[in-house]
Structure formats: C-alpha cells, structure tokens
Amino acid sequence: MDAKEFWAALKERGLNLFAGVPDSTFQEAYNVMVADPDIRYVPAVREDVALGIASATYFTGGLGGVIMQNSGVGNLVNPLMSFNLMYKIPAFLVVGWRGYGGPPNDAPEHWIMGAKTTEFFDLMEVPYEILEPDNLEPTLDRLLTAIKERSVPGALLVRAGVIT
Amino acid sequence: MIARYQAIERILSHIREADLVVSTTGMISRELFTLDDRPGNFYMIGSMGLASAMGLGLAIQAPHKRVFVLEGDGSALMSLGTLPLISSEQPSNLFHIILDNEAYESTGGQPSISSQFDLAETARSAGYPWTRRVDDLEELESALTEVTAAGQLSLIVVKAGIAPVDGIPRVSHTPEQIRDRFKSAVQA
Numbered sequence: 001m002d003a004k005e006f007w008a009a010l011k012e013r014g015l016n017l018f019a020g021v022p023d024s025t026f027q028e029a030y031n032v033m034v035a036d037p038d039i040r041y042v043p044a045v046r047e048d049v050a051l052g053i054a055s056a057t058y059f060t061g062g063l064g065g066v067i068m069q070n071s072g073v074g075n076l077v078n079p080l081m082s083f084n085l086m087y088k089i090p091a092f093l094v095v096g097w098r099g100y101g102g103p104p105n106d107a108p109e110h111w112i113m114g115a116k117t118t119e120f121f122d123l124m125e126v127p128y129e130i131l132e133p134d135n136l137e138p139t140l141d142r143l144l145t146a147i148k149e150r151s152v153p154g155a156l157l158v159r160a161g162v163i164t
Numbered sequence: 165m166i167a168r169y170q171a172i173e174r175i176l177s178h179i180r181e182a183d184l185v186v187s188t189t190g191m192i193s194r195e196l197f198t199l200d201d202r203p204g205n206f207y208m209i210g211s212m213g214l215a216s217a218m219g220l221g222l223a224i225q226a227p228h229k230r231v232f233v234l235e236g237d238g239s240a241l242m243s244l245g246t247l248p249l250i251s252s253e254q255p256s257n258l259f260h261i262i263l264d265n266e267a268y269e270s271t272g273g274q275p276s277i278s279s280q281f282d283l284a285e286t287a288r289s290a291g292y293p294w295t296r297r298v299d300d301l302e303e304l305e306s307a308l309t310e311v312t313a314a315g316q317l318s319l320i321v322v323k324a325g326i327a328p329v330d331g332i333p334r335v336s337h338t339p340e341q342i343r344d345r346f347k348s349a350v351q352a
Contacts (some may be wrong), residue, residue, distance in 0.1 A: 017225065042224065042253065045245035049217040056221025059350040064221070082210025087339040 001133050003029040006163050009136050010065070011038055013144060015092055017057050018042070019050035020067035025096030029163045030067065047072035048079045051153070054091045055084060063147070065092045070099070070117045070157075071110065080124055080153065090147045093155040097130075100159045121155055128155040131162050166301055168263050168324040169195050172234070174301060175261060176200050178308045179232060184222055184350060188215040188235035190270030191328075192263060196234065197335045204349035207335045207342055213242035216250065216260065223255035226350055230257050230312075237264040237278035244286070250317065251291030259311055260287070260319040265326050273326050284321040294318040 006029055019042040022030050033039050044050035050066045057064030068076075073095070084091065099106040099114020106114060121128045127146035129139045139156070147154040172195050179185060186206045187193040193207040208215045219233035240247075240262045250258065266279040284297040293316050298304045304322055311318040335342070 019221070040224070042220075042249075044217070045249050046243075048211075048214060049243065049246055049249065052211075052214040052217025053221035053224070056218055056225055059222065059347045060225045061351060062225075079211045079214050083208070083214060086210055087343045089343060 001136055001163055003032040003163050006136065007033055007036060007039065009140055010092075013140060015063060015065050016040060017054065017062065018065040018067055018094075019044040019053040020065075020094075021045075021047055021050065021069065021072060023067070023069035023096030023098070025069065025098060025160045026067070026094070026158055026163050033067070047075040051076055051079050051084065051091060051093075055089045058089050058091070063090060063092055063144075065094060067094045067096075069096045070113050073113065073117060073120050077120075077124070080126060084153050085124070085126075088151040089153075090151050091153040092144070092147065093153055095128075095155050095157050097157045097159045106160075117157065126153055126155060128157055130157045131159075133162055165299065165323055165325040166304060167327040167329075168192070168265060168269075168322075169199070169327070169329050170301065171263055171304060171322045171324055172196055173199055174304055175232070175234065175308065178312055180230070182352065183230045183232060184226070184346075185232045185234060186215045186219045186222065188212065188239040190236070191332065192234055192236055193335060194332045195329070198332050202349075203345040206346045207337075209335055209339070209342075213239045215239060216243055216246045219258060219260070220246070220250050220253060220255065222350065223258040224253060227255075227257060229350065230259065231255075232259045232261065234261050234263065236269075237262060237266060237276050237283060238268045240264075240283055241276060241278060247287050247290035247292070247319075251287075254293070254317050256316050258317050260292075260317075262319065262321045263324045264321050265324040267326055269326050269328070282321070284319060287319040287321075292317055292319045295321070297321040297323065299323045
C-alpha cells in the first residue's frame with residue numbers, strides 16, 4: 001500500500017503523535033510521516049523512551065504512537081511490564097518485522113527475533129495484528145478495538161514491502 | 165548536602181496546584197506521596213529511567229502546563245540518552261530535577277557512579293540552556309526561584325545526602341487510581 005494511504009488511515013483514527021526509532025521496513029512511510037505537518041514526531045533515542053513519550057498522549061485524551069524495528073522489542077519489556085500494562089496506559093506500536101520467517105530471510109542479526117517476534121507479544125499479552133497490503137482499515141480497526149477494550153498497548157507488525 | 169526529604173519539601177513549596185509532577189520509582193515517589201499527595205503527582209512506581217521520557221511527552225503535549233520531573237541519579241544515569249533528546253525538543257515548560265545522592269538508596273544505598281562526574285555538566289553538554297548543581301537549601305531555593313521565573317528548559321542537580329527517613333509508606337493508591345486522577349489533573 002501507499003505510505004500516504006497508511007498515514008491517512010491512522011490520522012483518520014486520531015493518531016497524530018509518534019515517537020520512535022526508524023526502520024528500513026517502512027523507510028518510505030517514515031519519510032512521509034516526518035514530512036507530514038499534521039503529525040508531531042519525536043525522534044526518540046530508544047524504544048522505551050519512545051513508549052514513555054507516546055504514553056503521555058493518553059493523559060491528554062488521545063492515543064500516542066511508537067514506530068520501531070522488532071529488534072527493539074526487548075527494550076519495551078520493562079516499560080510494558082511495570083508501566084503500561086500495570087497502569088493500563090494504551091499506545092499504538094508500529095513495529096517493522098525484520099527477519100520475518102527466520103533464516104535465510106534478512107540479515108543474521110534479525111533471524112532469532114524475526115522468528116520469535118509474535119511469541120514475545122503473546123507472552124506479554126500485548127495484542128497485535130499483522131498488516132497485509134490489502135487489509136489496512138479492518139486490521140487497524142481490530143487492533144484499535146483491542147487496545148481500547150483492554151486499555152493496553154497494541155502492535156501492528158509490518159513486513160518489508162507491505163508499505164511502499 | 166541536603167536531606168532529600170527536605171529538598172522535596174522545598175521543591176513542593178514552588179509547585180502550584182495546576183502543575184504536573186512525574187516522580188521516579190522508589191523512595192522519591194514515596195517521599196513525595198508522604199509530603200503532599202496531590203492528583204497532579206504521577207508516581208511512576210516501576211519502569212526506572214522512564215520518568216524523564218514521560219515528562220517530555222507531557223511537556224510537548226500539554227504546553228500550557230508546567231511539568232516537573234523528579235528523579236534520582238540512578239534513574240538519570242539509566243536513561244542518559246534522554247537528556248539530549250529533551251534538549252533537542254527544548255520544551256520551555258519542563259523543569260528537570262535530579263536528586264543526586266550518589267547511591268541507589270531505595271535498594272539499600274549501593275553507590276552509583278554519579279560521584280565521579282557532574283550530571284549538571286552532562287546536561288549542559290547535552291544542550292540544556294539552564295543547569296545548576298546545588299549543595300544546600302539556600303542554593304536550591306534560589307535555583308527554583310530562577311527557573312520558575314525564566315520559563316525555559318532547565319535542570320537542577322540537587323546534591324542530596326543518604327538520610328533514610330523512618331515511616332515513609334509505599335504509595336497506597338492503585339496504579340489505576342494514580343493514572344485516573346493524574347489524567348484529570350492534566351486535563352484540568
């Protein structure tokens with residue numbers, strides 16, 4: 001799908017603050033977002049810092065977003081366990097899925113996390129959806145419903161080539 | 165050297181009803197809770213190191229509010245990268261205060277490495293426009309008066325002693341109670 005279409009769908013659903021760390025999986029989407037005057041982007045230094053910033057949006061009545069690569073999921077474990085899931089503070093995580101399917105896909109540093117990414121979210125009981133090129137709106141709505149019902153963060157997993 | 169409890173008391177004397185305070189895990193949140201349990205306090209009882217990130221997010225998204233971040237040297241060291249990030253955003257409504265007792269007092273007083281360098285100097289290098297290290301209550305008072313009048317991003321490092329105070333309870337509100345009353349305070 002087109003990067004502009006992706007962000008338009010998120011903005012329509014009230015998401016207009018993102019903090020994060022870039023990923024090549026959605027390089028074009030990143031560039032479009034940074035150039036979008038309707039999105040406030042904070043280039044956080046780590047994924048946990050990004051989640052802290054995005055969580056503040058909840059207190060102003062909105063829903064904050066994080067963009068990141070799945071290699072940073074480990075950096076989210078502490079704030080998820082003893083902040084977001086404990087206080088029940090939601091956030092919307094856009095996670096680039098490097099190493100999808102395990103080796104020989106992608107570079108070696110992504111093989112192990114690539115194969116285990118969904119297991120991490122399952123273990124942490126963080127809802128997630130996998131974005132496909134033709135299912136943007138229903139996928140977003142399912143994820144947002146899960147996020148709002150449980151008042152916890154939820155993750156949208158984005159493989160290479162899905163957003164162009 | 166200032167007793168941390170007295171430092172928090174002095175900081176509170178500069179805080180108005182509408183202000184937001186994000187306090188770090190451990191004794192700092194417990195002492196804040198004991199001294200003045202106000203709805204605008206967010207006791208970040210877990211996730212060590214995250215208070216400054218949450219404070220930054222609030223300062224950006226609630227620009228009409230004054231946001232005070234109260235953390236220790238241990239939590240500041242854990243998220244040192246947040247200093248240049250905050251500086252790059254330059255929120256003029258963020259007042260960052262590090263209570264530096266050179267130790268992990270909440271876990272038994274194990275020494276941290278902050279005795280070996282100056283966190284105020286670190287913040288200045290990171291781009292904070294106003295930083296100061298204070299060693300006694302008078303210096304803290306004058307620093308607080310200056311920063312609250314200046315309306316610019318600031319960081320005060322308060323050199324605090326390890327002086328455990330007896331009878332400091334844990335925060336008795338549930339996490340969701342802390343969240344809900346803080347949300348009301350942000351939107352007030």
